[in-house]
Amino acid sequence: xxxxxxxxxxxxxxxxxxxxxxxxxxxxxxxxxxxxxxxxxxxxxxxxxxxxxxxxxxxxxxxxxxxxxxxxxxxxxxxxxxxxxxxxxxxxxxxxxxxxxxxxxxxxxxxxxxxxxxxxxxxxxxxxxxxxxxxxxxxxxxxxxxxxxxxxxxxxxxxxxxxxxxxxxxxxxxxxxxxxxxxxxxxxxxxxxxxxxxxxxxxxxxxxxxxxxxxxxxxxxxxxxxxxxxxxxxxxxxxxxxxxxxxxxxxxxxxxxxxxxxxxxxxxxxxxxxxxxxxxxxxxxxxxxxxxxxxxxxxxxxxxxxxxxxxxxxxxxxxxxxxxxxxxxxxxxxxxxxxxxxxxxxxxxxxxxxxxxxxxxxxxxxxxxxxxxxxxxxxxxxx
Amino acid sequence: xxxxxxxxxxxxxxxxxxxxxxxxxxxxxxxxxxxxxxxxxxxxxxxxxxxxxxxxxxxxxxxxxxxxxxxxxxxxxxxxxxxxxxxxxxxxxxxxxxxxxxxxxxxxxxxxxxxxxxxxxxxxxxxxxxxxxxxxxxxxxxxxxxxxxxxxxxxxxxxxxxxxxxxxxxxxxxxxxxxxxxxxxxxxxxxxxxxxxxxxxxxxxxxxxxxxxxxxxxxxxxxxxxxxxxxxxxxxxxxxxxxxxxxxxxxxxxxxxxxxxxxxxxxxxxxxxxxxxxxxxxxxxxxxxxxxxxxxxxxxxxxxxxxxxxxxxxxxxxxxxxxxxxxxxxxxxxxxxxxxxxxxxxxxxxxxxxxxxxxxxxxx
Numbered sequence: 030x031x032x033x034x035x036x037x038x039x040x041x042x043x044x045x046x047x048x049x050x051x052x053x054x055x056x057x058x059x060x061x062x063x064x065x066x067x068x069x070x071x072x073x074x075x076x077x078x079x080x081x082x083x084x085x086x087x088x089x090x091x092x093x094x095x096x097x098x099x100x101x102x103x104x105x106x107x108x109x110x111x112x113x114x115x116x117x118x119x120x121x122x123x124x125x126x127x128x129x130x131x132x133x134x135x136x137x138x139x140x141x142x143x144x145x146x147x148x149x150x151x152x153x154x155x156x157x158x159x160x161x162x163x164x165x166x167x168x169x170x171x172x173x174x175x176x177x178x179x180x181x182x183x184x185x186x187x188x189x190x191x192x193x194x195x196x197x198x199x200x201x202x203x204x205x206x207x208x209x210x211x212x213x214x215x216x217x218x219x220x221x222x223x224x225x226x227x228x229x230x231x232x233x234x235x236x237x238x239x240x241x242x243x244x245x246x247x248x249x250x251x252x253x254x255x256x257x258x259x260x261x262x263x264x265x266x267x268x269x270x271x272x273x274x275x276x277x278x279x280x281x282x283x284x285x286x287x288x289x290x291x292x293x294x295x296x297x298x299x300x301x302x303x304x305x306x307x308x309x310x311x312x313x314x315x316x317x318x319x320x321x322x323x324x325x326x327x328x329x330x331x332x333x334x335x336x337x338x339x340x341x342x343x344x345x346x347x348x349x350x351x352x353x354x355x356x357x358x359x360x361x362x363x364x365x366x367x368x369x370x371x372x373x374x375x376x377x378x379x380x381x382x383x384x385x386x387x388x389x390x391x392x393x394x395x396x397x398x399x400x401x402x403x404x405x406x407x408x409x410x411x412x
Numbered sequence: 413x414x415x416x417x418x419x420x421x422x423x424x425x426x427x428x429x430x431x432x433x434x435x436x437x438x439x440x441x442x443x444x445x446x447x448x449x450x451x452x453x454x455x456x457x458x459x460x461x462x463x464x465x466x467x468x469x470x471x472x473x474x475x476x477x478x479x480x481x482x483x484x485x486x487x488x489x490x491x492x493x494x495x496x497x498x499x500x501x502x503x504x505x506x507x508x509x510x511x512x513x514x515x516x517x518x519x520x521x522x523x524x525x526x527x528x529x530x531x532x533x534x535x536x537x538x539x540x541x542x543x544x545x546x547x548x549x550x551x552x553x554x555x556x557x558x559x560x561x562x563x564x565x566x567x568x569x570x571x572x573x574x575x576x577x578x579x580x581x582x583x584x585x586x587x588x589x590x591x592x593x594x595x596x597x598x599x600x601x602x603x604x605x606x607x608x609x610x611x612x613x614x615x616x617x618x619x620x621x622x623x624x625x626x627x628x629x630x631x632x633x634x635x636x637x638x639x640x641x642x643x644x645x646x647x648x649x650x651x652x653x654x655x656x657x658x659x660x661x662x663x664x665x666x667x668x669x670x671x672x673x674x675x676x677x678x679x680x681x682x683x684x685x686x687x688x689x690x691x692x693x694x695x696x697x698x699x700x701x702x703x704x705x706x707x708x709x710x711x712x713x714x715x716x717x718x719x720x721x722x723x724x725x726x727x728x729x730x731x732x733x734x735x736x737x738x739x740x741x742x743x744x745x746x747x748x749x750x751x752x753x754x755x756x757x758x759x760x761x762x763x764x765x766x767x768x769x770x771x772x773x774x775x776x
Contacts, residue, residue, distance in 0.1 A: 323562055324585070338562060366586050366730060367754065367772040370652045 031179035190249025195222030267353025292329035302356030413477020464530030535627035565649030610644035664722020690728030
């Protein structure tokens with residue numbers, strides 16, 4: 030979907046159409062941009078940049094808070110359209126999905142016709158535009174989908190992948206983040222075409238297994254199937270503080286609240302997480318992450334204990350701007366190994382079920398751990 | 413320092429301590445071993461600050477002294493030397509020259525004064541064991557030691573010296589292995605968690621016959637053999653209340669040949685490759701059916717005739733846990749005691765009262 034959150038807001042409020050719209054944290058505060066309309070992007074606003082910077086770049090934009098429930102509802106509509114065209118739909122995020130069109134020619138004509146129909150149906154049902162990429166595999170399709178936003182459609186014929194990718198920047202290759210991109214630039218490998226000219230063995234020597242993978246992707250080779258039942262990769266929560274803080278009490282209570290939210294979301298999806306990651310952003314903008322892996326859990330207190338263990342080991346030398354907790358390595362809950370020394374596990378499971386039901390009925394915060402009750406003189410973390 | 417050591421004795425001695433040295437150290441000197449003269453012997457000491465070991469190798473000592481040199485390089489050199497006399501001469505505190513047959517080396521070292529001392533505590537009492545018994549007990553428990561670094565107290569074997577018994581316990585939170593021997597004489601009353609690294613080093617150096625002495629003090633585990641001593645800092649932390657999780661009276665009891673059971677388990681487990689997939693045991697009077705299935709792989713099933721007294725029952729276990737527990741039994745018949753599909757199973761030997769392994773099932 031094109032500038033998804035911002036587009037949904039513009040659709041709901043005609044007065045915002047044609048104007049720069051920025052969805053994210055409070056512009057007076059210190060959070061980040063979640064989405065920017067194309068009008069705002071012209072001013073250099075990008076998602077994930079500090080909202081204060083966006084406010085300087087584009088002060089006349091309409092700044093709106095994130096309304097996840099609204100976007101989720103639209104997302105469901107979009108995914109439903111996709112499901113009408115193929116049973117193999119793999120959602121990547123709330124506004125992005127892979128669709129395997131193999132063998133649907135009899136129903137919807139050529140794959141290109143099918144994609145045109147999908148785009149038309151999405152527009153009719155949501156009054157929003159989407160950009161699509163059509164190719165023989167996931168990687169090339171993803172790159173193609175990003176080239177002609179908004180409302181784009183780029184098709185790459187089978188066999189033409191390497192030629193199509195050659196002029197593009199290496200940063201479009203999956204798995205090339207800031208670090209790898211820098212290493213590649215130092216080798217003069219700025220385009221995917223240049224990357225193609227480097228023998229596989231050379232990349233393997235320089236980057237290990239990742240290097241071989243880069244070589245395959247540079248030629249547009251990607252054998253991963255579209256996986257409709259894929260679990261989400263992780264569930265997380267994070268908060269930017271109103272003012273940078275070194276108060277350990279504030280860090281801990283924020284983490285505790287996040288653990289409860291993440292645990293509730295895990296339970297809602299029927300997942301248990303084996304990996305807990307703590308994210309800390311120190312002033313001015315330096316981000317650290319630390320992870321620990323253990324028994325799969327969906328228990329808020331347990332998530333907090335593990336994150337707390339990571340926090341205690343971290344040397345917080347400078348004030349903290351943002352703290353976050355995410356739960357990864359997800360698997361289905363309620364299967365697997367039982368524990369010897371956790372006689373209360375079953376009781377805590379039941380307790381969590383009751384809390385979830387109360388929250389459903391009376392809203393978020395109806396039941397909270399006593400440790401999170403505000404006390405006199407407390408600093409309340411702001412979202 | 414000037415000494416002459418027999419090459420074969422040198423190799424054997426080094427092998428007893430060199431594994432203590434960690435591949436990566438916090439202090440450069442921890443990459444070294446300490447060589448020092450001691451009467452008519454050279455003592456070789458290695459430590460990682462948690463576990464330390466010292467071996468005395470008979471030598472002709474021409475002059476006294478000490479030096480520390482790279483453990484890895486020294487072991488590599490001595491291993492390649494021919495069977496002959498090795499002479500070591502320390503010229504200053506920072507290097508040693510080594511000669512054997514026609515080969516000569518000069519090894520750069522570090523001052524012995526900076527080497528962290530390995531000091532065995534002087535315990536109130538020692539417990540004598542024969543090496544074979546100690547080895548058996550470690551084999552019956554070490555497989556269950558946790559590798560989860562967040563559960564520090566489980567990263568070792570709990571030694572309990574009490575009354576006339578020596579008991580060892582290990583658990584990773586899913587299974588618990590207990591090995592107990594009565595020595596027929598008082599052993600004092602001490603407990604301590606001996607770290608995993610010390611356990612594996614003991615098993616490596618324990619020969620067949622020799623007697624060993626062990627002791628536990630406030631914060632240290634000590635093991636002595638002729639010409640050898642090992643110390644380990646005990647793991648601080650609370651070992652879980654293991655006695656509470658060993659079921660006392662499970663109603664259902666299966667007796668089966670250890671080898672036949674293990675072989676069938678291994679065959680069926682091929683289809684339970686994923687970590688979170690159990691092997692299912694379906695029990696009925698006189699019959700046991702093992703099965704495993706995976707959506708992506710397929711299924712496996714095998715039946716065997718067994719002696720089973722109890723109700724019909726289906727229970728799932730991690731096959732690795734069962735195999736480990738069964739392998740620790742020395743006799744041919746094993747016993748598996750069960751209650752229901754969510755309660756732990758207990759594996760024992762038919763005759764050996766001293767060993768049991770408690771395994772939590774998997775949900776099926």
